[in-house]
Amino acid sequence: MSPESLHTDETALLQRIAEGDEQAFSALFVTWATPLAAIAMKILKNEYARQEVVQEVFIKVWLHRDKLDKVTHLGAWLRKITINQSLLALQRHAANDKRLEALQITLNPVDNTSTLELKEIHRLVHEAIESLPPQRKTIYHLNRVEGKTTREIAENLQLSHGYVRNALSAALALIRERLTSSGFLMLMLLLHR
Structure with a gap:
């Protein structure tokens, strides 16, 4: 050609x-x-x-x-x-x-945390989640464990999107409060994402 x-x-x-x-x-x-x-x-x-x-x-x-x-x-x-x-x-x-x-680099201080401290952090987070009201606990689980968006959760649970966002914020605030009061400020920053 x-x-x-x-x-x-x-x-x-x-x-x-x-x-x-x-x-x-x-x-x-x-x-x-x-x-x-x-x-x-x-x-x-x-x-x-x-x-x-x-x-x-x-x-x-x-x-x-x-x-x-x-x-x-x-x-x-x-x-x-x-x-x-x-x-x-x-x-x-x-x-x-x-x-x-x-x-x-930001996470290195957490990496250097002793196994005992990590177990304590895990225990505090678990206790905070368990103390949540049932619906708030469900919303937290669907978002943080299953990775669903707040819109998907609202549709699945037939709730308003605003309610789901507020419930998730309240759950995270409670977890941060528990960690802060126990002196684990570094993890508070990670949970704020």
Whole structure:
């Protein structure tokens, strides 16, 4: 295939995508996903991050399809987007690593706590939870143990969202109060999240 006919085919494909043709977009994906994934993998060296980047590239193409008529060299353009998205992913991962490192430094005093102190903290938290009224205890359990959002809890228990938020706040306040009065201020900060 000559370079002129290849360019004509690419232009026609981009025009169809710009018009919202999902089959043309699918053809673009099938053609370019693997080469772009290889570029992202060379930069990121992480399978999950690579998948995210490739996905992000094609989302950008679809969302900005109205500007595809300005693209003159499709391959170079897609590679440039992939490289930029990969570099952004590296920056995000570096920022997350710094946050984790900062969190670990913050948690080190708790890590150095003796086993006896940890058992005491666990006992105090357990007692505080057990002393909660039944509905408040259920709300606390659904949120902190099962990981449900306050909206999901409100729907499940057929309560107002505001009531669930207030009940959860009151439960956490009681736990913090018990820990604070026992001298475990560091854990109070962790429970405040």
